Amino acid sequence: MIATGIFIASAMAGAQEQAPNRREFTIVAKDRAFTPNKVEVSQDDLVKITLTSGDRPASFTIDAYRIAKRAAGGLSTTFEFRADQAGTFTFYCNLTKEPGCADMKGTLVVKAK
Numbered sequence: 683m684i685a686t687g688i689f690i691a692s693a694m695a696g697a698q699e700q701a702p703n704r705r706e707f708t709i710v711a712k713d714r715a716f717t718p719n720k721v722e723v724s725q726d727d728l729v730k731i732t733l734t735s736g737d738r739p740a741s742f743t744i745d746a747y748r749i750a751k752r753a754a755g756g757l758s759t760t761f762e763f764r765a766d767q768a769g770t771f772t773f774y775c776n777l778t779k780e781p782g783c784a785d786m787k788g789t790l791v792v793k794a795k
């Protein structure tokens with residue numbers, strides 16, 4: 683019985699340590715650029731991004747994270763993901779029919795724990 687009590691106590695402490703750090707960013711896609719074009723978080727952070735487009739539709743795409751979110755012209759979209767992969771990733775706009783999208787790039791840096 684004593685051993686069981688210790689096990690539960692340590693399991694609860696572990697759960698508290700793993701509560702995710704929440705990070706929030708607003709990224710504006712306008713004039714063929716993302717602002718800011720660099721986002722830095724730590725591994726396992728829960729990242730909330732609001733993508734706001736200017737007058738044209740825009741998307742926020744990160745292949746390694748399988749993220750592809752689109753905001754219609756003049757509107758915003760909000761999404762969350764857990765930054766579980768450490769490294770440096772390019773985010774870009776994948777709307778091939780919009781002019782200038784090939785130039786829209788930024789960097790997500792996920793610092794390893």
Ligand SMILES: [Cu+2]
Pocket residue numbers: 739740741775776777780782783786
């Ligand atoms: Cu675009």
